[in-house]
Amino acid sequence: MKTKGKLWLIFGPVIIAAGLLILLLSLPIGFGHFNSQTEKKAAVSLSPKVFRGRKIKQQALENGYVPFFGSSELSRLDEFHPSVLAAKYHRSYRPFLLGNAGSQSLTHYFTMQNLGTQLKGKKVIFIISPQWFTKEGQRPDAFGFYYSPLQTIDWIINAKNDTADRYAAKRLLEMPSGRSSEIGEAALENVEHGKPVSEFQKMFLKFKETILLNEDSLFSRFQLNNNLAKVQKGEKSLPAHYSISKLNHLAVKVGRRETTNNKLGIKNTFYKTRLSGNRIKDLKDSQTKLDYRRSPEYSDFELVLNQFAKWHVNVQFIIPPINARWADYTGLSIPMIRQTDQKIEYQLRQQGFNNVLDLSDYGNEKYFMEDTIHLGWRGWLKVDQTVNPFLTNKQPQPNYIIQNRFFSKNWQNTVKNE
Amino acid sequence: MGTKQTVVDILKDLTGSDVSGNLDENLFDSGMIDSMATVELLLELQERFGIDVPVSEFDRSEWDTPNKIIAKVESMK
Amino acid sequence: MINLQPYGNPMYFVYLLVGLLPLMIGLYFGKRFVVYQTIISAIFLLLIFGGSKWQQGLALIGYIVYQFIVVGGYAVYKRRANQTWVFVCTVILSIIPLVIVKITPAIQVGRQSLIGFLGISYLTFKSVQMVMEMRDGTIKKFDPIMFARFLLFFPTISSGPIDRYRRFQHDYIQIPDRKHYLQMLDKAVHYIFLGFLYKFILSYLFGTMMLPKIAHIAIMHREAFFHTGISLALVGYMYTYSMYLFFDFAGYSLFAVAASYLMGIETPMNFNQPFKAHNIKDFWNRWHMTLSFWFRDFIFMRLTFFIMKHRLIKNRKRIPQVAYLANFLIMGFWHGVTWYYIVYGLFHAGAIIINDYWLGFKKKHRQLPHNRLTEGIAIFITFNVVCFSFLIFSGFLNTLWFSAR
Numbered sequence: 069m070k071t072k073g074k075l076w077l078i079f080g081p082v083i084i085a086a087g088l089l090i091l092l093l094s095l096p097i098g099f100g101h102f103n104s105q106t107e108k109k110a111a112v113s114l115s116p117k118v119f120r121g122r123k124i125k126q127q128a129l130e131n132g133y134v135p136f137f138g139s140s141e142l143s144r145l146d147e148f149h150p151s152v153l154a155a156k157y158h159r160s161y162r163p164f165l166l167g168n169a170g171s172q173s174l175t176h177y178f179t180m181q182n183l184g185t186q187l188k189g190k191k192v193i194f195i196i197s198p199q200w201f202t203k204e205g206q207r208p209d210a211f212g213f214y215y216s217p218l219q220t221i222d223w224i225i226n227a228k229n230d231t232a233d234r235y236a237a238k239r240l241l242e243m244p245s246g247r248s249s250e251i252g253e254a255a256l257e258n259v260e261h262g263k264p265v266s267e268f269q270k271m272f273l274k275f276k277e278t279i280l281l282n283e284d285s286l287f288s289r290f291q292l293n294n295n296l297a298k299v300q301k302g303e304k305s306l307p308a309h310y311s312i313s314k315l316n317h318l319a320v321k322v323g324r325r326e327t328t329n330n331k332l333g334i335k336n337t338f339y340k341t342r343l344s345g346n347r348i349k350d351l352k353d354s355q356t357k358l359d360y361r362r363s364p365e366y367s368d369f370e371l372v373l374n375q376f377a378k379w380h381v382n383v384q385f386i387i388p389p390i391n392a393r394w395a396d397y398t399g400l401s402i403p404m405i406r407q408t409d410q411k412i413e414y415q416l417r418q419q420g421f422n423n424v425l426d427l428s429d430y431g432n433e434k435y436f437m438e439d440t441i442h443l444g445w446r447g448w449l450k451v452d453q454t455v456n457p458f459l460t461n462k463q464p465q466p467n468y469i470i471q472n473r474f475f476s477k478n479w480q481n482t483v484k485n486e
Numbered sequence: 487m488g489t490k491q492t493v494v495d496i497l498k499d500l501t502g503s504d505v506s507g508n509l510d511e512n513l514f515d516s517g518m519i520d521s522m523a524t525v526e527l528l529l530e531l532q533e534r535f536g537i538d539v540p541v542s543e544f545d546r547s548e549w550d551t552p553n554k555i556i557a558k559v560e561s562m563k
Numbered sequence: 564m565i566n567l568q569p570y571g572n573p574m575y576f577v578y579l580l581v582g583l584l585p586l587m588i589g590l591y592f593g594k595r596f597v598v599y600q601t602i603i604s605a606i607f608l609l610l611i612f613g614g615s616k617w618q619q620g621l622a623l624i625g626y627i628v629y630q631f632i633v634v635g636g637y638a639v640y641k642r643r644a645n646q647t648w649v650f651v652c653t654v655i656l657s658i659i660p661l662v663i664v665k666i667t668p669a670i671q672v673g674r675q676s677l678i679g680f681l682g683i684s685y686l687t688f689k690s691v692q693m694v695m696e697m698r699d700g701t702i703k704k705f706d707p708i709m710f711a712r713f714l715l716f717f718p719t720i721s722s723g724p725i726d727r728y729r730r731f732q733h734d735y736i737q738i739p740d741r742k743h744y745l746q747m748l749d750k751a752v753h754y755i756f757l758g759f760l761y762k763f764i765l766s767y768l769f770g771t772m773m774l775p776k777i778a779h780i781a782i783m784h785r786e787a788f789f790h791t792g793i794s795l796a797l798v799g800y801m802y803t804y805s806m807y808l809f810f811d812f813a814g815y816s817l818f819a820v821a822a823s824y825l826m827g828i829e830t831p832m833n834f835n836q837p838f839k840a841h842n843i844k845d846f847w848n849r850w851h852m853t854l855s856f857w858f859r860d861f862i863f864m865r866l867t868f869f870i871m872k873h874r875l876i877k878n879r880k881r882i883p884q885v886a887y888l889a890n891f892l893i894m895g896f897w898h899g900v901t902w903y904y905i906v907y908g909l910f911h912a913g914a915i916i917i918n919d920y921w922l923g924f925k926k927k928h929r930q931l932p933h934n935r936l937t938e939g940i941a942i943f944i945t946f947n948v949v950c951f952s953f954l955i956f957s958g959f960l961n962t963l964w965f966s967a968r
Contacts, residue, residue, distance in 0.1 A: 502926060517922075520844065521859050521863055521864055521867070521883075522867055522882070522883040522886070524864065525864055525867040525868045525871060526871065528868070529868070529871055529872060540699035540700065540701060541699065541860060541864045541865055541868055542695060542696045542699040542701040542860070543699065543701050544860075544864075
């Protein structure tokens, strides 16, 4: 009896703690609502934690936030950034930024997976960079950085036996992240081969989903960084009333002030930290061999389009330019870029995605790009002139016709010539 | 001369202080003996008593007070 | 096949507890289920060295066979003769695999030796210890099965603590009585949860959340202070890295000790509040203790013994100084053949020699004040000297001065 009492003293607290933890994580508890400040912070945080999660995005999209899918340009939070303009001029929408360095089509495709209810019939902005379309396509390590087991489970549970889902499963299995859990991997292999996901797999995945969801709603409010401060600082320097000419004037002024230490029209801080010294010399003619015309990314991108079509999402696409002086210095081929843009546009328009803002001719405009390949100052203003009316005004319902040929190797390797 | 007196003498040479007043003081904790002094102690014991204590045999907890050292020496003679 | 890194994630502890439960019940009732323990140990070793790490697994098997030949061979020889040169050769043979593994990346930059595996240095400590104790005659019988259990004891296989054969053998055979075993269980639970705090919270905070950011700022300031890179951020890096190093390793060590306790083996502790040390000598009695005691017993003491017995150095003061230099230089090389590990070793040798002078000075001048304030100053100085040595150890200076340019 005495030793039994001791045993309980030793292990009792551990057993109780473990039991409580299991209860906390495995019961479908909602864990309340996020407040609007958390929403605001998450919308501009650009943090992988937000991309991977679910609850905070769902809640924000229900409250008037519009997803802006993209990559590293979204982090150029100067005073003309869409998030700043929307807040300053009290637009009917607020951007929810989804994307950062290294996020490409495949990441976005999975990020969307648990936003179906919120996205159906809605509008989104999608900034698509030619730089995604490299010979290798999505880099596995970058994919792993944004990889979310929760979204993958949500996807597997709803997967169908069609070209898109089989392709997505195959791509996911090509990434180390897709093989990070035994049962998830087996279920993905089933989807890839057109077999149904077994009941056991579904049960296990659903159990894991509950745990991940609770973790998501418990912890995603923490560790949001303070990009919001940047947005608020930006708001202060803008004129009180919206005026295109005034804003354009200001953009020129700011751009001129911040690009003084180099001849490439690159922001001083970027140039100093990333390019100064010998690094800039090493980059001379470093991009002559780049070719974005053949890439698996085209089919990954098709996954995204396929998802938009399924949910009847109205999408405004934006193709940003490349800083022309930078392209010239590094020897990046402009005809190649032109053909890349044409191929992307062809893929879009062939399937009924007609809202495309192609900015590729603006690479030479002063203060349009903040640095090498990222929109800034005047570039953001130009984007705003399309994005604002698109989101503010009523738009006709698009009519998409998805074509499976864009999933083929053949399309990935086709060069579009006009 | 007895074992006890010899050990106390050796320790006095090594540490510079007389331990005969407190034969249960922990020599390592008080910092009177360190690894180097330990080796010297072992060599001294070898010379005076002819006992061979290999370094492996030296378990600090069995040698940490003057009394324990005396007992060890007695048992090994 | 799956691969599990020891104590790497919460699931490992669940597997560990489930796997060890029958063994714990047995020990509670005064029995060691030897067959079960062997099987469960094999399973855990397979999980650690199987799957994607199968090459390491093969290297481990090869290594064990090799050490059996070396150590077992010496045991057979020792029954007949006891020549010094045979002993020396055996020690050399025993450390050759480790030497190859440590030197390979220095010769072929970035390459890892094929015969290496996680924990090879810890197994080498155990093997060399066997040879030395057989030479001294404190281990008389070579029991191959116990030797295998000792080498392959899975809770400590990857990074210690380094146990001693005779201690381990005693615990394995002598089952603790119930009262004592309950105390061990109590401690084990405490250590595991303290380890969680250290490894999964504090080490994560310092190492994963803070360190990369501070490192980035420090690298941005690499031209500061006459191009030396000495900046406030570098000082910040020094302290953050020191905290990370301690909590990471101490957390791991707590897990390893706790797992051993559950199995009824009292593996010695590795840390004893090292940042409370009053001087460098004190520090090495508190930091990575099983390693520093191994070096003390098998290198420092043997070397001083040898020097004094053969009267190689006349000046008594010089003997420990030479031994410290050798001792810490070897420790530096053991960490890896890079300039910063070796400088780290020399730095500690220097610090401990200076410390010895100070202790001698204090002994002569008994009137020197000794109170709480002086103790506080001593702890403060020791802490900073130690943190500086960890900055050297971290290799960050190498990045800052040579590879970040």
